[in-house]
Amino acid sequence: MENGIIRIRDARKSFGRVEALRGIDLEIAKGEVALIIGPSGSGKSTLLRCVNRLEHLDSGEIWVGDDCVTSPRANIRKIREEAGMVFQNFNLFPHLTAGQNIALSPVIVLKEDRTDANARARELLARVGLADKEDSYPEELSGGQQQRVAIARALAMKPKIMLFDEPTSALDPEMIKEVLDVMLDLAKEGMTMMVVSHEMGFARAAADRVVFMDEGRIVESGPPDELFANPREERTRSFLNHIL
Amino acid sequence: MSDQAKAGRRKASSPSAARAPSGLTINVTDGTLIPGSGEKSILSAWNIAFFGALAAIIILPIVSPQPYLEVLAFVPDGLAATFTVTVVSIFFALILGLLAGMGRVAKAKPINLAATVYVEVVRGIPLLVQLFYIYYALGPLLHLKGPASAIAAMSICYGAYMGEIFRAGIQSIPKGQMEAALALGMSRTQALWRIILPQTVKIILPPIGNEFIALLKDSSLVSILAISDLLRRGREYASVSFKFLEAYTIVALIYLIMTLFFSRLVGVMETRLRTHGKRHH
Numbered sequence: 001m002e003n004g005i006i007r008i009r010d011a012r013k014s015f016g017r018v019e020a021l022r023g024i025d026l027e028i029a030k031g032e033v034a035l036i037i038g039p040s041g042s043g044k045s046t047l048l049r050c051v052n053r054l055e056h057l058d059s060g061e062i063w064v065g066d067d068c069v070t071s072p073r074a075n076i077r078k079i080r081e082e083a084g085m086v087f088q089n090f091n092l093f094p095h096l097t098a099g100q101n102i103a104l105s106p107v108i109v110l111k112e113d114r115t116d117a118n119a120r121a122r123e124l125l126a127r128v129g130l131a132d133k134e135d136s137y138p139e140e141l142s143g144g145q146q147q148r149v150a151i152a153r154a155l156a157m158k159p160k161i162m163l164f165d166e167p168t169s170a171l172d173p174e175m176i177k178e179v180l181d182v183m184l185d186l187a188k189e190g191m192t193m194m195v196v197s198h199e200m201g202f203a204r205a206a207a208d209r210v211v212f213m214d215e216g217r218i219v220e221s222g223p224p225d226e227l228f229a230n231p232r233e234e235r236t237r238s239f240l241n242h243i244l
Numbered sequence: 245m246s247d248q249a250k251a252g253r254r255k256a257s258s259p260s261a262a263r264a265p266s267g268l269t270i271n272v273t274d275g276t277l278i279p280g281s282g283e284k285s286i287l288s289a290w291n292i293a294f295f296g297a298l299a300a301i302i303i304l305p306i307v308s309p310q311p312y313l314e315v316l317a318f319v320p321d322g323l324a325a326t327f328t329v330t331v332v333s334i335f336f337a338l339i340l341g342l343l344a345g346m347g348r349v350a351k352a353k354p355i356n357l358a359a360t361v362y363v364e365v366v367r368g369i370p371l372l373v374q375l376f377y378i379y380y381a382l383g384p385l386l387h388l389k390g391p392a393s394a395i396a397a398m399s400i401c402y403g404a405y406m407g408e409i410f411r412a413g414i415q416s417i418p419k420g421q422m423e424a425a426l427a428l429g430m431s432r433t434q435a436l437w438r439i440i441l442p443q444t445v446k447i448i449l450p451p452i453g454n455e456f457i458a459l460l461k462d463s464s465l466v467s468i469l470a471i472s473d474l475l476r477r478g479r480e481y482a483s484v485s486f487k488f489l490e491a492y493t494i495v496a497l498i499y500l501i502m503t504l505f506f507s508r509l510v511g512v513m514e515t516r517l518r519t520h521g522k523r524h525h
Contacts, residue, residue: 054423081429091424095442105428108438150424157428 005030005161005192006051011060013046020046022216024060028161033193035203035224038213039239044196047213048163051194052076052083065160081109084154088166090146092138098125098149099134102156110157117156124152128182144175148182155186162186164195198243200228212236294504301497311490315481322477323498329395329463329473334456336399341406346436348411359407366404372465374401379469394466402459409451413444446517453510457503464499474498 004027013021020043028034036044049055051062053069053076062069067079092101102121106112112120125131128148138146147167154162164183168176180202187193187206195207203210203224210228211221212235220233228244231237305313347359366374375397383393417440425435467476478495482488 052427054427077429077431080427083427085424085427087420087424087427089418089420091418091420093421093424093439093443104438105425105430108434109429153428 004028005065007063009061012058014058019216028194030192031190032208033187033206034209034211035207036196036211037198042213043216044213045165048165048196051163052080052085081157082160083163084157084159085163086150086154086167088169090150092146092150094138097135097137102153106156124155128152143171144178147179151182161192166196168199297497297500311487315491315494318481319474319477322472322474325472326463326474329466330460333395333398334459337402337406340403341410344407345410349414363404363407366401371401371462375465390470394469394471405455409448413448414440416447417443450510450514457506
């Protein structure tokens with residue numbers, strides 16, 4: 001996997017005296033779906049947020065495609081266009097309708113024609129099963145619907161990779177499936193995905209690899225069936241016992 | 245409604261308290277009480293004060309027209325000056341406040357510092373001293389005419405207070421909003437104009453209404469300069485007729501009616517924003 005589309009080398013990051021990342025090396029190939037699991041505070045969300053530089057690494061390098069994210073000369077806005085992100089709390093813009101949420105950044109960032117962007121927003125809403133919600137405001141939508149709009153909003157930038165930061169943790173159980181189904185479709189279409197989540201069902205159905213992190217390090221990683229059935233490390237085993 | 249929306253709404257009523265470290269905040273302002281529909285005691289106090297003042301200003305001239313009706317006829321052009329100073333000052337104060345508020349949350353150190361120094365300096369000097377300073381000291385230097393320098397002083401002073409309102413409003417928007425906008429490839433400036441500020445408007449409208457009322461009252465300070473506002477017209481009448489009680493009674497009643505009227509307006513606006521604020525139809 002020398003040509004990984006996401007390449008992370010010796011990533012280190014501290015918040016004050018807390019070391020969130022203590023030397024992470026990780027490559028994710030084009031089209032790969034990598035699920036990152038681990039106890040809270042293990043640094044998995046921080047790692048994800050460093051990929052599009054919502055957090056800055058203290059040392060180490062992260063590359064997305066041909067761009068070095070961690071370089072001070074990086075064109076970070078271009079990298080962010082190529083890396084769609086989905087948040088735990090959706091972060092939809094409450095003053096805009098679902099359609100406007102999706103069409104805004106293609107218009108103001110990619111300078112797309114407004115009519116085209118609106119048409120594409122409708123297309124994307126249909127794709128996530130919300131064709132009739134174009135004119136709804138976020139507060140009128142359920143959590144699951146909001147998260148699907150958020151995925152559509154990220155897809156509107158035609159990203160090369162998608163970052164998911166615990167996309168189902170804020171959802172009621174009955175809404176989790178509708179979001180995972182959209183993510184599953186995306187995985188099947190060949191999208192490169194880096195997902196911080198504990199959804200084992202999704203891992204089994206869509207993940208090529210599961211990465212287990214603890215205390216700022218990668219403990220082990222492997223295909224989901226293997227890792228879940230025969231974890232090599234004791235730490236992984238005890239964690240899996242808790243969540244499976 | 246999501247927790248996030250609830251939190252946003254709670255903050256909406258007191259943006260200045262948004263960053264308080266603990267749960268306990270005491271909000272005391274020198275502004276008028278803003279009667280909302282829920283607060284019966286404030287509302288009845290408002291009714292007594294407003295209709296009492298209205299009755300007084302109608303009945304007094306009827307009962308004894310000699311001084312009162314004369315005063316009432318004498319002050320209207322002062323009222324116009326008061327309004328002009330207030331409205332023009334609030335306009336420029338809003339522009340200055342927006343700049344100061346954006347400067348206070350800016351990442352760039354020099355801009356941030358400049359905005360903070362402006363706010364701190366202005367807030368540390370009494371408005372009357374600022375008025376004197378700009379009117380008598382800077383005015384001749386900058387070739388500002390009387391009313392213009394009075395308006396400049398009021399704008400600069402209230403711009404600093406407005407800046408703090410804008411800052412609190414901007415900071416009350418959840419961090420995730422900026423992050424989501426940045427993650428979509430927007431610049432910080434785009435995110436601020438397209439995502440953050442539109443959400444801020446609803447939160448800061450009520451405190452801005454309060455500032456308007458405060459400025460309306462403080463505009464009486466310009467009467468000390470050579471501007472014929474409401475208070476100065478009253479004083480002019482009193483100094484000629486020696487009817488101090490009657491002249492200042494009318495002036496006080498007019499101020500009271502205006503501030504009570506506007507505070508009720510702000511109250512209604514606040515309630516509206518609270519109930520329909522999230523809809524845009």
